[in-house]
Amino acid sequence: MSARLLTVGWLTAVWVALWGGITPANVLSGLVAAGLVLTAFPIASRRPLRINPLWGAVLVGWFLAGLVRASATVAWQVIRPRSRLRPTVLTATLPALPPALRVLMADAVSLTPGTLTLDLIEDPPALHIHVLDGATADSVQRDVDTLARLVQRAFPPSGASGDHRAAMADPRTRPDEGGRR
Amino acid sequence: MIDVLTSIAVITGAALALVAAIGVHRLPDVLSRMHAATKPATLGILLVLIGVALRDGRLAVIAKVALVAALQFLTAPTGAHMVGRAVHRDTTEHDDDLDPVDGV
Structure with a gap:
C-alpha cells in the first residue's frame, strides 16, 4: 500500500x-x-525497489560518462570521411534481475559506447546487442557485467530471501497482486 | 560566466543534434543509424536543457527541464530498442544477413 x-x-x-x-x-x-x-x-508489480544512494550516484555518474563517450564516438564515426564500421550482433548474458532492472539495463546499454540493445531475452536472461565498431563479444560482455554489478549495488535485493531471484517471479503469480493486470 | 556556460552547453548540444541528423543520413543501415539517433541526440538535448536551466534559473523552469530530461532518457533508448528489435527479428527470421534492411 x-x-x-x-x-x-x-x-x-x-x-x-x-x-x-x-x-x-x-x-x-x-x-x-x-x-x-x-x-x-x-x-502490475508494485514491489518497491530499494535504492542505495551511494551506488545509485556511482551508477548515474558511470552512465553519464558512458553517454558522453558514446556520443563522442558516434559523432566521430559519423563525420570521419572514410567510415570503417564493422556492425555485428552479439549476445550478452544478464544476471537474474527483476523486470524493472532488466529494462534499466537494456536502456543503459543503448546509451553507452558502441552498443545498442535489440532484444531482451527472458530465459536465460540475455540481451541481443548491436555493435557498431566491431567490438568483441568478450569486451561487450565485460561492459554489461560491470553495468549489472553497478545496478545490483544501486538497487540491492529487497525481501526476506535477499536475492533478486525472488523478485524475478512473474508478478502475475504473486498472491497479493494477482489479477491486477 | 553563466552566459558563457549557457552558450557552450547550447551550442554543443545543437552540434550533437546536427551530428545525429547527419548520422541518420550517412550511416549504412537501420541499426547503425539507431546508434546515431540515440546517443548524440540524447546528450544533445540534455546539454540544451542544461543551458536553458542555467540561463533561466527559476525553480518552475528547472523542474520542467528535469522532467523533459527524464522522459528523454526513458523514451529515446526505448524507441531505438523497438525499432532495432523489429529489424532484428524481421531479418533473423529469414537469415542472419543484416543487409536486406539497407536503404530502407
Whole structure:
C-alpha cells in the first residue's frame, strides 16, 4: 500500500512540475489525476525497489560518462570521411534481475559506447546487442557485467530471501497482486 | 560566466543534434543509424536543457527541464530498442544477413 502512495506522490510531483508551481490547486488536482491514472492503468508489480544512494550516484555518474563517450564516438564515426564500421550482433548474458532492472539495463546499454540493445531475452536472461565498431563479444560482455554489478549495488535485493531471484517471479503469480493486470 | 556556460552547453548540444541528423543520413543501415539517433541526440538535448536551466534559473523552469530530461532518457533508448528489435527479428527470421534492411 505504501508503494502505491509513493507512486501517487511522484505522479503528483510530475504534475506539479508540469504546471510549474506549488499551489494548493495544483497539488489537489495532481492528487486527483494520479489517483485516476493509477485506477485506470494499474501497475502490475508494485514491489518497491530499494535504492542505495551511494551506488545509485556511482551508477548515474558511470552512465553519464558512458553517454558522453558514446556520443563522442558516434559523432566521430559519423563525420570521419572514410567510415570503417564493422556492425555485428552479439549476445550478452544478464544476471537474474527483476523486470524493472532488466529494462534499466537494456536502456543503459543503448546509451553507452558502441552498443545498442535489440532484444531482451527472458530465459536465460540475455540481451541481443548491436555493435557498431566491431567490438568483441568478450569486451561487450565485460561492459554489461560491470553495468549489472553497478545496478545490483544501486538497487540491492529487497525481501526476506535477499536475492533478486525472488523478485524475478512473474508478478502475475504473486498472491497479493494477482489479477491486477 | 553563466552566459558563457549557457552558450557552450547550447551550442554543443545543437552540434550533437546536427551530428545525429547527419548520422541518420550517412550511416549504412537501420541499426547503425539507431546508434546515431540515440546517443548524440540524447546528450544533445540534455546539454540544451542544461543551458536553458542555467540561463533561466527559476525553480518552475528547472523542474520542467528535469522532467523533459527524464522522459528523454526513458523514451529515446526505448524507441531505438523497438525499432532495432523489429529489424532484428524481421531479418533473423529469414537469415542472419543484416543487409536486406539497407536503404530502407
